[in-house]
Amino acid sequence: MISQETLEKIKQMLLEEKAKILRKLQKNMEEVNDHRESRGVGDEVDSAVALEMESLVNALSGMEAARLRQIEDALRRIEEGTYGYCKECGEPIEEGRLLAKPFATLCVSCKEAEERKRY
């Protein structure tokens, strides 16, 4: 059983991570806008550069968006009281594992079994 103290700690970690990602996304967006403004429109090379940068930001946003979903999911599970239990076998996940990997939804043995299946 995961202690309330650990749960609070993980919740704080998740909220901090969430804030960090949101700040990063905002910064990326501002950089793309700055780039557009300083370069102006019409030059073919410049618009190619701008396009490339935009797809870079989009790709990054995709990764960050996936991470955000994981965070939201973990926070929801904390609220529901299902956080910290293995999705496969229902056994509590070790606290050390949760602190290292707050998004873990499987206990170590189920995770290992899953990895053996995959490779």
Ligand SMILES: [Zn+2]
């Ligand atoms: Zn398990």
